[in-house]
Amino acid sequence: MNQETLTELRRLDQQSHLHPFTDSGSMHKRGTHIMESGSGCVLIDETGHNLLDGLAGLWCVIVGYGRSEIVDAVASQMSKLSFYPSFFETTTEPTIRVAARLAERAPGRLGRVFFTNSGSEANESALKIIRAWNKIRGKSAKKKILTRTYSYHGVGIATTSMTGLPNCTDPFDLPLPGYLRVPAPYAYASGTGMDEVAYGAWCIEETARVIESEGPDTIAAMFVEPVQGAGGVILPPAGYLKALRELCRRHDILFVADEVITAFGRLGCWFASEMWDLDPDLMTIAKGLTSGYLPLGATLLSKEIAEAFEANGYFAHGFTYSGHPVPAAAALANLDILEREDLPGRVERDIGPYFQKKLATFADHPLVGEVRGLGLIAAIELKVPASVAAANMAGARAAAIAREEGIIVRGIRDLLAIAPPLVIRHDEVDRLAAALGRTLDRLRD
Numbered sequence: 001m002n003q004e005t006l007t008e009l010r011r012l013d014q015q016s017h018l019h020p021f022t023d024s025g026s027m028h029k030r031g032t033h034i035m036e037s038g039s040g041c042v043l044i045d046e047t048g049h050n051l052l053d054g055l056a057g058l059w060c061v062i063v064g065y066g067r068s069e070i071v072d073a074v075a076s077q078m079s080k081l082s083f084y085p086s087f088f089e090t091t092t093e094p095t096i097r098v099a100a101r102l103a104e105r106a107p108g109r110l111g112r113v114f115f116t117n118s119g120s121e122a123n124e125s126a127l128k129i130i131r132a133w134n135k136i137r138g139k140s141a142k143k144k145i146l147t148r149t150y151s152y153h154g155v156g157i158a159t160t161s162m163t164g165l166p167n168c169t170d171p172f173d174l175p176l177p178g179y180l181r182v183p184a185p186y187a188y189a190s191g192t193g194m195d196e197v198a199y200g201a202w203c204i205e206e207t208a209r210v211i212e213s214e215g216p217d218t219i220a221a222m223f224v225e226p227v228q229g230a231g232g233v234i235l236p237p238a239g240y241l242k243a244l245r246e247l248c249r250r251h252d253i254l255f256v257a258d259e260v261i262t263a264f265g266r267l268g269c270w271f272a273s274e275m276w277d278l279d280p281d282l283m284t285i286a287k288g289l290t291s292g293y294l295p296l297g298a299t300l301l302s303k304e305i306a307e308a309f310e311a312n313g314y315f316a317h318g319f320t321y322s323g324h325p326v327p328a329a330a331a332l333a334n335l336d337i338l339e340r341e342d343l344p345g346r347v348e349r350d351i352g353p354y355f356q357k358k359l360a361t362f363a364d365h366p367l368v369g370e371v372r373g374l375g376l377i378a379a380i381e382l383k384v385p386a387s388v389a390a391a392n393m394a395g396a397r398a399a400a401i402a403r404e405e406g407i408i409v410r411g412i413r414d415l416l417a418i419a420p421p422l423v424i425r426h427d428e429v430d431r432l433a434a435a436l437g438r439t440l441d442r443l444r445d
């Protein structure tokens, strides 16, 4: 991109575009980055520089950029039928086929698919379905929702209320009443000095205590990211998720697996719910469903809940674009790639272990407090160096240096989160690790 075009675009961006999750003032001082193209795991930015994408866009581009198979499927569906809703007792072929494929693949009792445009909408839809289901079965008093600290469930009023990150809730005076928080199994940040299994067990006791004191008859559901992503890649310690699942079952609290990040192979399995045998009552997905080529999310329901709805007559919920045929066509092509290239298996057996082994070498670095991860998701906890004045800023500083070193990773508080596309090659993992090493050294200096 020539300098004149770049200057013009940056000016227009500043004048007219409100960016999501951005400090506009500081961004415009430096000038917006403008991505120009992408192929595989590599992006080209406004300067023509090649950047290795260690965050798969926003945890979503699992099959990599520029897959012509998806582009062709989208173009062909667009020419055939660009849109028709799934209201009015009608739908379209790609929509039916994605629903059937997901229902077949989905773990346990999940057998019906409700389509949305995003993860937030999938969680908002889950909330409404749960509320209506409890009403149908005569348990309207069950309305409270449990989530954990450091959780991220989206940006609607209710999904923000479920999100356990003060920087997401505080500016909006949320959460709403009835959205309860229990502790995440984040031993590293707990300051207790407990090991992660003991801390996980304490979290379960604390969750049980909150359920008892609020009254199980007032609690509808608990939403759980099996691995908490945006909150800082927090992994469940041994025994924790099983105990949490049992606790919910015992109190007739629906268990909702928010698999917006974990579904479709990132952990080395199709769904995290299978890995930990969670048998969720509902599951929400988005991101990897289309690899981000087009927006698509979904709420999956157990057959029991779906049949209760179906027996109850009219289901008064849906978005104009619920089941849009074009993202559905993208999802079908994306699922074909995932299956044909067995990307979940590749993460489990090959590239996941290689990636984790490479990152584990940073555990002894003087600026590193902890390295943790599973499959193709990881976090590096940073000790805040003197060069970073404020706490919670080391991640952003490190991510900015990493970018200069040719990779994109995400800074969260004082950690780096890394989650590359599932197609990342071994030599690209080497490049990622080398750039991270240079980043840590520069951060220390």
Ligand SMILES: Cc1ncc(COP(=O)(O)O)c(C=O)c1O
Pocket (backbone or CB within 6 Å): 117, 118, 119, 120, 121, 123, 152, 153, 154, 155, 225, 229, 230, 258, 259, 260, 261, 286, 287
């Ligand atoms: C676990 C989880 N749930 C929900 C969401 C919200 O999805 P969206 O941004 O598509 O609304 C996200 C987004 O990062 C997420 O990570």
